[in-house]
Amino acid sequence: MLIIPVKDGENIDRALKRYKRKFTNTGTVRQLRSRQHFTKPSVSRRAEIQKAYYVQRLKDSAEL
Numbered sequence: 001m002l003i004i005p006v007k008d009g010e011n012i013d014r015a016l017k018r019y020k021r022k023f024t025n026t027g028t029v030r031q032l033r034s035r036q037h038f039t040k041p042s043v044s045r046r047a048e049i050q051k052a053y054y055v056q057r058l059k060d061s062a063e064l
Helices: 012-026 028-034 040-062
Strands: none
Touching: 012 028
């Protein structure tokens, strides 16, 4: 559960913005969506390899 302490005199919009930012950073929605269906271990491993390949290509192109 996320707890956002609201300081005295703080605007509620600012506190709501902090809550939304904290909520997206925790990755709760992404985790819930991934749990909606089962993915085989081979498929998840293939996705990890593709992501690593993509990140490596980005790093290699940044070095040039």
